[in-house]
Amino acid sequence: MTDTATAAAATRTGELLGIDNLSVSFHTRRGVVKAVRNLNLNIREGETLALVGESGCGKSVTAHAITRLVPMPPGVIESGIIRFRGTDLLSLPEKEMRALRGSKISMIFQEPMTSLNPVFTVGAQIAEVFITHEKLGKKEAFARAAELLNLVKIPDPVKRAKSYPHQLSGGMRQRAMIAMALASPEPGLMIADEPTTALDVTIQAQILQLLSELKERVGMALLLITHDMGVVAETADRVAVMYAGRKVEDAPVVDLFANPRHPYTAGLLGCQCSAPSNRNAARLTSINGSVPDLLTLGEGCPFANRCDNVKDECMESFPDISKAGEEHEFRCHNPIPGPGASI
Amino acid sequence: MLKFILKRLVLLIPTLLGVITLVFFMIALAPGDPARVMLGERANAEQLAQLRSELGLDQPLSKQYLLYIGRVLRGDLGKSIVTQQKITDELSARLPATIELAITATIFASILGIVLGVAAARRRNSWVDYSTMTGSLVGVSMPVFWLALVLIMIFSVGLDLLPTGGRMDVRLYFKPITNYYLIDGIIMWFREGNSDYFVSALKHIILPTVALGTIPLAIIARTTRSNMLDVLNQDYVKTARAAGVPEGKVVFRYALRNALLPVITVIGIQFGMLLSGAILTETIFAWPGIGKWIYHSIGARDFPAVQGGILFISFFFVVINLVVDLLYSVINPRIRLK
Numbered sequence: 001m002t003d004t005a006t007a008a009a010a011t012r013t014g015e016l017l018g019i020d021n022l023s024v025s026f027h028t029r030r031g032v033v034k035a036v037r038n039l040n041l042n043i044r045e046g047e048t049l050a051l052v053g054e055s056g057c058g059k060s061v062t063a064h065a066i067t068r069l070v071p072m073p074p075g076v077i078e079s080g081i082i083r084f085r086g087t088d089l090l091s092l093p094e095k096e097m098r099a100l101r102g103s104k105i106s107m108i109f110q111e112p113m114t115s116l117n118p119v120f121t122v123g124a125q126i127a128e129v130f131i132t133h134e135k136l137g138k139k140e141a142f143a144r145a146a147e148l149l150n151l152v153k154i155p156d157p158v159k160r161a162k163s164y165p166h167q168l169s170g171g172m173r174q175r176a177m178i179a180m181a182l183a184s185p186e187p188g189l190m191i192a193d194e195p196t197t198a199l200d201v202t203i204q205a206q207i208l209q210l211l212s213e214l215k216e217r218v219g220m221a222l223l224l225i226t227h228d229m230g231v232v233a234e235t236a237d238r239v240a241v242m243y244a245g246r247k248v249e250d251a252p253v254v255d256l257f258a259n260p261r262h263p264y265t266a267g268l269l270g271c272q273c274s275a276p277s278n279r280n281a282a283r284l285t286s287i288n289g290s291v292p293d294l295l296t297l298g299e300g301c302p303f304a305n306r307c308d309n310v311k312d313e314c315m316e317s318f319p320d321i322s323k324a325g326e327e328h329e330f331r332c333h334n335p336i337p338g339p340g341a342s343i
Numbered sequence: 344m345l346k347f348i349l350k351r352l353v354l355l356i357p358t359l360l361g362v363i364t365l366v367f368f369m370i371a372l373a374p375g376d377p378a379r380v381m382l383g384e385r386a387n388a389e390q391l392a393q394l395r396s397e398l399g400l401d402q403p404l405s406k407q408y409l410l411y412i413g414r415v416l417r418g419d420l421g422k423s424i425v426t427q428q429k430i431t432d433e434l435s436a437r438l439p440a441t442i443e444l445a446i447t448a449t450i451f452a453s454i455l456g457i458v459l460g461v462a463a464a465r466r467r468n469s470w471v472d473y474s475t476m477t478g479s480l481v482g483v484s485m486p487v488f489w490l491a492l493v494l495i496m497i498f499s500v501g502l503d504l505l506p507t508g509g510r511m512d513v514r515l516y517f518k519p520i521t522n523y524y525l526i527d528g529i530i531m532w533f534r535e536g537n538s539d540y541f542v543s544a545l546k547h548i549i550l551p552t553v554a555l556g557t558i559p560l561a562i563i564a565r566t567t568r569s570n571m572l573d574v575l576n577q578d579y580v581k582t583a584r585a586a587g588v589p590e591g592k593v594v595f596r597y598a599l600r601n602a603l604l605p606v607i608t609v610i611g612i613q614f615g616m617l618l619s620g621a622i623l624t625e626t627i628f629a630w631p632g633i634g635k636w637i638y639h640s641i642g643a644r645d646f647p648a649v650q651g652g653i654l655f656i657s658f659f660f661v662v663i664n665l666v667v668d669l670l671y672s673v674i675n676p677r678i679r680l681k
Contacts, residue, residue, distance in 0.1 A: 106586070117582070119675060129587070133587060
């Protein structure tokens with residue numbers, strides 16, 4: 001079943017990034033941490049895919065695996081294929097991989113306060129990308145950097161290009177990071193690892209707005225890593241939900257919000273202040289229990305210990321993929337019934 | 344930037360006053376009567392009293408102190424009891440030798456220390472890391488005088504490769520030009536086409552440099568390693584890697600520049616310590632610098648000389664710290680612009 005599903009995904013037109021059966025572990029002193037297990041994921045050209053889950057569920061590890069920036073050791077990519085426009089990234093020589101990083105696959109991180117180098121000007125850091133990938137001269141690269149700062153709506157871009165990171169606010173730094181990620185002639189995929197988590201709410205909205213706008217304008221795909229369902233609803237085309245290293249559900253955003261099939265997805269949606277169950281409620285709904293230790297995880301469904309729908313078989317095996325529509329997949333032995341279902 | 348420098352210069356005044364005060368009382372309150380030392384055991388009371396009044400020792404301590412400050416501010420450190428020369432002249436004649444040695448030792452320690460520190464950090468928990476860190480622990484714990492003697496035993500006595508002491512072969516007579524013998528050697532090389540002077544000066548400075556530079560080397564290697572480890576885990580290093588910047592550039596441009604900020608402070612302090620702490624090394628290698636001179640002045644109970652020497656070295660130390668701070672602000676924009 002898995003094989004047919006991945007084959008279908010691969011042949012589907014317009015695939016930009018395809019991840020098949022990716023497993024990433026960390027070999028620590030306490031044992032082997034299986035951070036990502038048998039992950040399948042695909043992103044089409046120009047699409048926004050939101051990768052959702054709690055801290056430590058493997059979202060960021062997945063992002064780092066795509067750019068091959070997982071620290072090795074202790075990290076080990078146990079299995080899997082990551083295709084970017086048909087090329088397998090995991091078997092690519094380091095030099096060719098480096099040529100992709102920052103030009104066709106770029107990344108922005110959660111902490112704008114620490115993601116820029118404190119001893120270089122913002123402009124110089126953005127210019128570095130042009131110098132690295134397009135072999136531009138310093139002056140020209142710097143001028144291009146200022147143009148990009150203008151594109152991400154930083155006022156007085158020429159002056160700001162000469163500023164050091166500590167002279168900019170958090171929101172401005174995140175804009176500068178976005179500018180840096182755009183510093184490429186043909187960006188294909190931007191990976192945004194919780195880009196708004198460290199910012200306050202009004203700035204969050206501005207940054208998301210900016211990301212969506214730029215995505216349209218440049219025609220790139222966006223892999224948005226977040227734990228905020230509100231952000232997902234506003235920006236994503238499709239959503240993949242991860243839990244303890246496994247992908248548990250994958251659906252277009254409308255489907256997922258309307259008909260979550262996996263109990264964990266339903267739980268995440270139920271935690272939102274705006275969820276129907278929380279309207280006028282004295283307390284917000286929460287998911288009972290806590291995330292299992294990835295060191296001691298067995299073969300069963302990792303969510304079993306917290307799940308309201310748990311059955312005996314949940315403890316023994318991780319379920320296969322079930323389909324709830326053309327693009328809606330989930331893995332659950334005892335899913336929440338879909339609309340019009342007679343289960 | 345100018346404002347920053349001015350501010351630092353103003354702050355220098357109380358520091359220097361403090362140094363003068365400390366040096367004055369350290370010597371003034373030390374046991375022993377300078378007049379008695381100078382005139383010897385058989386001097387009579389009249390002679391002693393006369394010398395005391397000449398030296399101002401019959402005045403109350405507070406007045407002596409003020410007079411001393413006044414003299415120091417005018418650049419007068421007094422005369423040596425032993426040679427009857429002005430102490431400022433004695434110091435300036437010996438300063439180049441001390442500075443030359445301190446500079447070579449600092450360069451030796453910094454370059455090797457940074458290279459080893461970066462290598463150890465890049466290959467954490469490998470044999471490079473373990474041997475560097477073990478070596479630096481040994482280096483830090485080794486007494487300078489012992490290391491100096493071992494170096495002489497191996498390279499001078501045993502292998503007969505390098506001289507045991509002095510600044511230049513006595514058979515090579517020349518009139519010093521700058522008094523920095525390495526530079527003089529190069530000048531002579533150009534002027535007369537004879538490299539002997541330079542080679543001899545270089546051979547003489549190698550062992551003292553290694554002896555003097557080993558402790559700073561160990562400290563610099565350890566500091567570089569720990570800072571580099573810290574910086575390599577920073578988000579902005581990840582950003583640079585994610586932007587496709589080549590690894591060498593990431594390490595040596597993006598990471599090292601951040602990691603070196605604290606290291607530069609360490610190097611500056613070590614340089615100051617080398618200037619003042621070269622007493623043992625200079626004495627063992629018969630290096631005619633300020634350290635050796637102070638050593639002999641202490642032996643001869645030459646109070647004004649010891650006082651002047653210590654004061655001079657302390658001044659130097661304070662000024663070098665200022666220079667380091669200014670340098671630090673040049674490479675660290677966060678300090679400069681605040």
